[in-house]
Amino acid sequence: xxxxxxxxxxxxxxxxxxxxxxxxxxxxxxxxxxxxxxxxxxxxxxxxxxxxxxxxxxxxxxxxxxxxxxxxxxxxxxxxxxxxxxxxxxxxxxxxxxxxxxxxxxxxxxxxxxxxxxxxxxxxxxxxxxxxxxxxxxxxxxxxxxxxxxxxxxxxxxxxxxxxxxxxxxxxxxxxxxxxxxxxxxxxxxxxxxxxxxxxxxxxxxxxxxxxxxxxxxxxxxxxxxxxxxxxxxxxxxxxxxxxxxxxxxxxxxxxxxxxxxxxxxxxxxxxxxxxxxxxxxxxxxxxxxxxxxxxxxxxxxxxxxxxxxx
Numbered sequence: 063x064x065x066x067x068x069x070x071x072x073x074x075x076x077x078x079x080x081x082x083x084x085x086x087x088x089x090x091x092x093x094x095x096x097x098x099x100x101x102x103x104x105x106x107x108x109x110x111x112x113x114x115x116x117x118x119x120x121x122x123x124x125x126x127x128x129x130x131x132x133x134x135x136x137x138x139x140x141x142x143x144x145x146x147x148x149x150x151x152x153x154x155x156x157x158x159x160x161x162x163x164x165x166x167x168x169x170x171x172x173x174x175x176x177x178x179x180x181x182x183x184x185x186x187x188x189x190x191x192x193x194x195x196x197x198x199x200x201x202x203x204x205x206x207x208x209x210x211x212x213x214x215x216x217x218x219x220x221x222x223x224x225x226x227x228x229x230x231x232x233x234x235x236x237x238x239x240x241x242x243x244x245x246x247x248x249x250x251x252x253x254x255x256x257x258x259x260x261x262x263x264x265x266x267x268x269x270x271x272x273x274x275x276x277x278x279x280x281x282x283x284x285x286x287x288x289x290x291x292x293x294x295x296x297x298x299x300x301x302x303x304x305x306x307x308x309x310x311x312x313x314x315x316x317x318x319x320x321x322x323x324x325x326x327x328x329x330x331x332x333x334x335x336x337x338x339x340x341x342x343x344x345x346x347x348x349x350x351x352x353x354x355x356x357x358x359x360x361x362x363x364x365x366x367x368x369x370x371x372x373x
Contacts, residue, residue, distance in 0.1 A: 276318020
C-alpha cells in the first residue's frame with residue numbers, strides 16, 4: 063500500500079468515520095457559539111430597543127437548537143420576565159418557524175395576553191408590534207378589540223407596516239374582524255388606507271360598511287356620505303320608522319368618525335323620533351365610544367322608561 067493511501071486510512075479510522083457534511087459542521091459550530099441569554103437586559107434602564115432586537119435574535123437562535131432542553135430553558139427564561147415577555151413576542155410573532163410561533167403564543171398565554179398592561183407594553187415597541195396587536199381585532203367584542211385599536215393608534219405616525227397588518231384583516235371571513243380593522247384604520251388616520259376602505263364600502267355586512275364610512279369620514283373623504291345614503295335606502299326598503307332609523311345611522315357614523323358629542327345628540331334625536339331600544343344601543347359596537355360620555359346613562363334611562371308598556 064502506498065504511504066499516502068495508508069495515511070488516509072489511518073486518518074479516517076481516527077476520526078471514527080467520514081467527516082460531517084459541510085451543513086452539519088456549520089450547524090454544530092453555530093450551536094457551540096450560543097451565548098447565554100440575558101433577556102432582562104433591555105429593561106434595566108428603560109427600554110433599549112436595539113438591545114431588545116439583538117436579544118430577540120439570540121432567543122430565536124436558542125429556539126432553533128437541536129437540543130429540546132436548550133429550547134425549553136429559553137422559553138422558561140422568557141416567561142420569567144412576566145409582562146415584558148410581550149415585547150419579545152411582538153418581535154417574533156410573525157416568524158416563519160412553527161416552533162418559534164408556538165413558543166411565542168405559549169409565552170403570551172402565560173403572561174395573560176391581551177390584558178391592558180400587555181397591550182400598553184406591546185405598543186411601546188412601535189410599528190413592529192402591529193401584527194401582534196392586529197390579531198386581537200379578531201375578538202368578537204369591542205371590550206376586547208377596543209383597547210387593541212387604541213394601542214395600535216399609539217404606535218406612532220402612520221406607516222406601511224401598521225397599515226399592512228390592518229388591511230390584511232379586511233379580507234377575513236368574519237365580519238366582526240373586518241369591522242374592527244376598518245375602525246382601526248380610521249383611528250390610525252393614514253390617508254393611504256382610503257382605497258381599501260372605499261372597497262369595503264361595498265361589503266355585504268352593514269356594520270362593516272358603516273365602519274368603513276366612519277373611517278373615511280375621519281380621513282375627510284366624501285365617499286362616507288354615499289355609503290350612509292345607500293344604507294339608509296336599504297333600511298327604508300325594509301320598513302320601520304324612517305326618521306328614527308336615519309337619526310340612529312347618523313349617530314353611528316358620527317361615533318365611528320370620532321365625533322362622539324354629535325353622535326350622542328343624533329342618538330337623542332333618534333329616541334325622540336321613536337327609537338326606544340336601550341339594549342340595542344348598549345350592545346351596538348358603533349356606539350362603544352359614547353359609553354363614557356356624561357349624557358349616555360341619562361339617555362339610556364330615558365329610552366328604558368319610554369320602552370316600558372303603559373299600565
